[in-house]
Amino acid sequence: MAGKLRAAAASKDVFRRIRDVVGAKGVVPDSEAAPFLADQRGLYRGRAALIVRPASVEEVAEVVRLCAGAQVPVVPQGGNTGLVGASVPTESGGEIVVNLSRLNRIREIDALNNTLSAEAGCILADVRAAAAAAGRHFPLSMGSEGSCEIGGVLSTNAGGTEVLRYGMARDLVLGVEVVLPDGRVLDLMRRLRKDNTGYDLKQLFLGAEGTLGIVTAAVLKLFPKPVETATALVALRGLDSVPEFLARARAAANDAVTSFEYISGFGLSLVLSHMPGAENPLGRVFDHLVLIELSSADATSGLSERLERLLAAALETGIVTDAALARSEAQRAALWRLRETVPEAQTREGASIKHDVSVPVSAVPAFIEQASAAVTAALPGIRPVAFGHAGDGNIHFNLTQPEGADGAAFLARWADFNRLVHDIALAQGGSISAEHGIGRLKREEFARTAAPLEIEIMRRLKAALDPHGIMNPGKLL
Numbered sequence: 001m002a003g004k005l006r007a008a009a010a011s012k013d014v015f016r017r018i019r020d021v022v023g024a025k026g027v028v029p030d031s032e033a034a035p036f037l038a039d040q041r042g043l044y045r046g047r048a049a050l051i052v053r054p055a056s057v058e059e060v061a062e063v064v065r066l067c068a069g070a071q072v073p074v075v076p077q078g079g080n081t082g083l084v085g086a087s088v089p090t091e092s093g094g095e096i097v098v099n100l101s102r103l104n105r106i107r108e109i110d111a112l113n114n115t116l117s118a119e120a121g122c123i124l125a126d127v128r129a130a131a132a133a134a135g136r137h138f139p140l141s142m143g144s145e146g147s148c149e150i151g152g153v154l155s156t157n158a159g160g161t162e163v164l165r166y167g168m169a170r171d172l173v174l175g176v177e178v179v180l181p182d183g184r185v186l187d188l189m190r191r192l193r194k195d196n197t198g199y200d201l202k203q204l205f206l207g208a209e210g211t212l213g214i215v216t217a218a219v220l221k222l223f224p225k226p227v228e229t230a231t232a233l234v235a236l237r238g239l240d241s242v243p244e245f246l247a248r249a250r251a252a253a254n255d256a257v258t259s260f261e262y263i264s265g266f267g268l269s270l271v272l273s274h275m276p277g278a279e280n281p282l283g284r285v286f287d288h289l290v291l292i293e294l295s296s297a298d299a300t301s302g303l304s305e306r307l308e309r310l311l312a313a314a315l316e317t318g319i320v321t322d323a324a325l326a327r328s329e330a331q332r333a334a335l336w337r338l339r340e341t342v343p344e345a346q347t348r349e350g351a352s353i354k355h356d357v358s359v360p361v362s363a364v365p366a367f368i369e370q371a372s373a374a375v376t377a378a379l380p381g382i383r384p385v386a387f388g389h390a391g392d393g394n395i396h397f398n399l400t401q402p403e404g405a406d407g408a409a410f411l412a413r414w415a416d417f418n419r420l421v422h423d424i425a426l427a428q429g430g431s432i433s434a435e436h437g438i439g440r441l442k443r444e445e446f447a448r449t450a451a452p453l454e455i456e457i458m459r460r461l462k463a464a465l466d467p468h469g470i471m472n473p474g475k476l477l
């Protein structure tokens, strides 16, 4: 009893000292805590002993040092737009949320070196805007870019709509600064394209979902700013035309193919039914569509003509059955809205079970066909909505409840459908998480499907860096 009282008094003292470190502005009052405790989808709602918003790297380091001393678990949090429940505390009530949003300085833009150094709390859209203002391009783009932050984006190794050309977050980082689980600051803020001095430690923290430390800043790669884009919504003859049309596009336009997004006909019909102002430029809804975008930093590259020639040739061979080219920036934005509002439209149609899988691009048709057949056999009337970054082999294979079914009863089968769909992706040489990570949502599935040796190595790395297991417990591993 005396031991318990002493422990309670000690953690009370730690929380008081942490409050002193961040000051009044850095503590979120209970009345404003709710948005920091629940995830985007409302699947997870946790409790926290304290929510702090440090304003400098020194404050983050001191907070973590105090937590390490008292073994208080820490949940790093950015924009809280993650989709796997990794950025919110568990229900234990003993964790501290360290929200990085106030660490939001762009430290440097080095236009000649093509790098931008940004703190973890910088909003992704602001980083893209700062790069554009310097005549450069930061090529991470996704639906959440107005609220997700650099620290979160790197910690989830986010993807988005330009991966085909520029790679995932992991490919766009030259350096990082990390507060380790003992409170020390690891400064790897190098701006080098070549650096072969031993293990590439920065990569450990990218995609680690906050389980190995807190990213406080990063050096990001910049690229020439695209000045010309050509965008089209394309109806394909069948699913097997998806990889074939991509291969033709890349042969015709090389690196200019920036985005290649699949939308199933059912997905498009939901957008047209539920999203105000959505219009189908093709007149009728085809079964299989892609949104293709080419971009170039060369104003004389004649991209629109190249895209038109590509489409004309594909129409002639029959793999493309119809296409609508964007003739203005407004039309381009309208085409992108059709793609980006698929998840929202799906939500309005009823309960949905989500998957974020990847397979080799060549296996996309087989995956969609097999997974659709398997879920329909398991629940007749279920409505698969496949869409996503097909050019990266990344399909969001979401399942809408049968019409008139009970949503809660449908969602109760989430784990069963996950298992079914994941096994099909794995059989195609795929992954159960292409871009959203593992978090809490896929922890069991990850443990079930990963090779034991992979898990063992991950656990050893975790134990080496975080021996007391205070960084984001209950997530990923």
Ligand SMILES: Cc1cc2nc3c(=O)[nH]c(=O)nc-3n(C[C@H](O)[C@H](O)[C@H](O)COP(=O)(O)OP(=O)(O)OC[C@H]3O[C@@H](n4cnc5c(N)ncnc54)[C@H](O)[C@@H]3O)c2cc1C
Pocket: 040, 075, 076, 077, 078, 079, 080, 081, 082, 083, 086, 087, 100, 120, 141, 142, 143, 144, 147, 148, 149, 150, 151, 152, 153, 154, 155, 156, 157, 158, 159, 160, 161, 208, 209, 210, 211, 213, 214, 215, 216, 435, 436, 472, 475
């Ligand atoms: C509408 C919408 C569209 C999306 N589209 C895409 C998409 O196309 N591609 C894609 O990849 N993802 C997409 N996402 C999910 C994506 O993971 C997030 O938007 C983004 O990467 C997370 O950033 P965040 O700042 O919100 O991080 P959070 O949600 O706050 O955190 C995510 C994870 O990172 C950890 N973390 C956060 N900050 C730090 C830090 N500084 N140091 C260490 N760990 C940290 C958290 O603990 C958690 O594990 C989308 C989400 C939404 C809501």
